[in-house]
Amino acid sequence: MERKTKIHAEDGKQDLVITREFDLPLELLFKAYVAPDVVEQWMGTKVLKLESKKHGSWQFETSDAQGNVVFQANGVIHEFVPNQKITRTFEMEQTPFPVQLEFLEFEKLTDDTSKLTMHIVYKSVAHRDQMLQLPFAQGINMAHNRLQTILNKLK
Amino acid sequence: MNLRRDVFQAIADPTRRAILLLVASQSMTAGAIASNFDTARPTVSKHLQILTECELLDQEQTGREIYYHFNPKKIKEIADFIEPFRSMWDDRFNKLETIMKNYESKK
Numbered sequence: 630m631e632r633k634t635k636i637h638a639e640d641g642k643q644d645l646v647i648t649r650e651f652d653l654p655l656e657l658l659f660k661a662y663v664a665p666d667v668v669e670q671w672m673g674t675k676v677l678k679l680e681s682k683k684h685g686s687w688q689f690e691t692s693d694a695q696g697n698v699v700f701q702a703n704g705v706i707h708e709f710v711p712n713q714k715i716t717r718t719f720e721m722e723q724t725p726f727p728v729q730l731e732f733l734e735f736e737k738l739t740d741d742t743s744k745l746t747m748h749i750v751y752k753s754v755a756h757r758d759q760m761l762q763l764p765f766a767q768g769i770n771m772a773h774n775r776l777q778t779i780l781n782k783l784k
Numbered sequence: 785m786n787l788r789r790d791v792f793q794a795i796a797d798p799t800r801r802a803i804l805l806l807v808a809s810q811s812m813t814a815g816a817i818a819s820n821f822d823t824a825r826p827t828v829s830k831h832l833q834i835l836t837e838c839e840l841l842d843q844e845q846t847g848r849e850i851y852y853h854f855n856p857k858k859i860k861e862i863a864d865f866i867e868p869f870r871s872m873w874d875d876r877f878n879k880l881e882t883i884m885k886n887y888e889s890k891k
Binding site for chain 1: 809810856859866868869870871873874876877878879880881883884885887
């Protein structure tokens with residue numbers, strides 16, 4: 630399978646860059662980041678708040694099948710330029726992980742394709758590496774499936 | 785009796801995987817870990833012992849309590865450093881793409 634999503638993470642640095650090209654016009658890609666019902670679908674979380682504007686804030690919450698909240702995250706939006714960029718913070722609640730800073734850039738490639746560049750800055754090199762090693766930290770239940778899949782592959 | 789343990793054996797069990805996920809987000813005592821499972825306490829202790837022997841968990845004595853920490857170095861033996869993170873985002877973005885393609889056709 631083609632690897633559309635790329636991660637650039639240099640050794641000993643406290644940031645990383647995720648890039649992805651989409652078979653979607655720029656406007657639709659951007660919409661997937663601002664329409665709460667769409668965010669809920671692809672992030673697999675409930676959107677409690679998503680104020681897509683400068684000084685706005687956001688809040689996500691994920692529950693398991695029994696209705697127990699298993700994941701909560703929030704942040705504030707520093708920059709919001711439609712179809713161009715979103716600068717925001719990301720903090721997982723009730724975890725020892727410190728807040729991280731995210732720079733999202735949206736670019737038009739052709740009329741039907743677009744590109745997302747997500748630059749994430751962590752508090753320290755150690756924190757970045759910890760997040761890389763624990764993809765499930767970003768969404769415990771989702772991660773669970775993820776880990777399961779990885780482990781099944783190894784069998 | 786003490787068979788040689790390896791990380792693959794350690795993660796073969798669903799309860800042990802659940803324990804790893806739990807401890808990955810924060811260090812916990814055996815009691816706190818056990819309270820998350822319906823499994824009997826001695827069973828959880830056995831799982832913790834196996835995970836510790838495989839070095840997926842480290843123990844640290846803090847006062848009278850023993851805390852279990854996740855050992856990320858060891859998980860590197862299981863999966864490539866970045867791959868799980870990358871594929872998590874790849875899955876999300878694939879989903880996003882599919883959703884927005886339908887979104888487009890609905891209009």
